[in-house]
Amino acid sequence: MTSEDVPPGAEGGPAGPELHRVRREFLAARGVDDDPRWAESALVTMVFADVQIDVAEEALVDAAALVRQSQESPEQLYGPPDRWASGTVESLRESGLAAFEDPMPRSLRGSVLTVFGVSAGLSALFVVHDLLSLLFGTGSGKGLTLGLAVAPLLLSTAIIILWRVHTAASRRFAFPAVVALSVLVLAACAVTTAAVIMPLGQMDPVAGRGWMVALVPLYGLIAVLLARLWPKPSVAPQPLTVPEVLAGGAVEDEQWLRRAQAALRERGDLPEKRISAALREAQDHAADHGMRLLEEFVSPEEYARSLPRDPRVTPRRLTLLYGAVALSWLGAGVLSVAESGWELNWEHGLYAVLVLLTLWVSSTYARSWRAASADAGGEA
Template sequence: MTVEETPPTLDEVAASFRDARGDGADEDWARSAAVRFVLDDVRGPLARQALAGLVPVVRESGEPARELFGDAAAWATERQAAWRAEGVPASGPDVPTTVPELVHDLFFGAAVTAVVLMVVRLLTEGWDLDLNLALVLLPLLMSLGILGVRIVWHAAMRRFPRAGAVGVAAVVLVVYSVLVAGVFAVTSPVSFGQRSGLWMLAAAAVYGLVASVVGRRWPAPDPTPPPDAVGSDEAWQRALRAALRGRGDVPEARVRAVVDEAVRHAADAGRSLQQEFGSPASYAARFAPDAAVAGRRSAWWWTATALAPVALFATYVVADGWHWQGAFVGLGLWFALCVAMAAAAWRRSVAGARSSGP
């Protein structure tokens, strides 16, 4: 099955397993493998192509997928190990890297945010609210802000150690907040009158529809990136540092050790780094992820995010004194979500440290 024939979503790939033999168990197997790929941040096009390539085998053999390929999660893990051995960058960054991905993630995030905002507003202000253009655009602006910070963070991590990346992301967040304030000042006067909060569902439906159309109709990029040939050894080293840092699962000390070892090995062989190891991206892909580092960085991110509702709560108390306010419901939900995500990330970090320990 060629890349062009690969279904555009993992859901459709899984459905093609059921069509191959008419057995829903094959679809369940494919969905289990897809979940493992998603949890391990495998690039979507690569995951879809790997699974879709198994469909003709299932169809021609007439055997269940589980008997042919074994446990689904184990197969997905082995497939990733094979990609590492081949130098194939399997785990993409956790940010959109193409325009179709960016547009899809932007509107999907806006749809989810619109539903959350509707629930919060209904809990804090009742069924009716003053619906204006600013409120309708708020989910899209929030989604853009979250995506923008993540993209800037990823780009900064490729160029700087963590402290520098934090500084760059913080500056971008402040600038964007000022721009959002300006947009609100312009759009808030455009009022649609007193409406039911359920009207926010209409905004969510529009955002979700755009995300669905983009996800299905915009062609997916080639799952195999072109090799990034580099001219000089210095440029090769910079590209390797960027590739390792951009993964988000390699500590800075290990980045330096990998680069230094590659330089020594190439010098001993009397060859350039490009000649000895190939492209920096392929060489970086050969190193297994550090689950403890990835979990720890995610945990710190959610821990820091949990400070935002705490700061807003303190602002309400300082401004109006201590008394119950409906806004506390939304802040409590926000804080609880951040705490839950941070706790899950800390658990992953501890589990990763134990599994990689002596």
């Protein structure tokens, strides 16, 4: 068997030129059929962890070179593929390199498509809720109102707006300010959504309750049609003129510091004190050598990626986030019970499950937080 005998997507695996090249490299290394399968599993694990496909390919090609040199199997050299991939992902995160895909599109086109895609998913959840209500005898006989029909669209719009605001604010403000702004945006979206849905929900039904099912493919179809009719923005780079090149290289220290601060905040794995201290250290170091920051540290984004992360920051923030979500579910559940005259039904049990689930996730991150704090204390 030769490397050309391994087509993309063989044996039901994912297809793609990157996968084909990786499989070819591993097969050429020793000529053993199991090696490409190890590489395929590792590549899939890294891609599902949001690693950019070209970065994952490069890491695996480097791994194949060692397999070729040692003539040992990838399993012997690196262990199970998922464990090696997870370790590589963690190393990439610690390095601060821009090696990960943005999970949410930042363009207007991408945001609109995501809104309709999420609307289809929320409509499916509404259908499941109705089915369970009928099953347990708590369903309403009222038909489909305009309020219920547009609820998935309004809720998904609020989700995307909140995400976009959080993403933009993360580059500009310290974490506490980002949280405060996100809470304000969430409250505004909730009030606006309720102001639209509630009056429409009091109107006469426009169709039978069963038509709720039709909203799932309808929202999905709108997303597909928009994707085909709304052209993607051109990504072809425009040629730069000589003045533009010279202007791009003339980054003054103040601008360099602002860009570095934004890149460090966007990482989300460093506290504000560490960011301020790192910028002061860079400024002092450049001043000691009589050089500009751009000359001493190259680009501010590259400098920001080079700093090691604080392993305590992310689990601490996620612990508090999921703890707050658990309290929110608890409050919503108590209000729901009160509205029903303190008579329990299956929906209240769902609130209890959500509270327990978010508390469990919060406790998981709390353990990671404690472990990272203990390691930091030991190193100190």
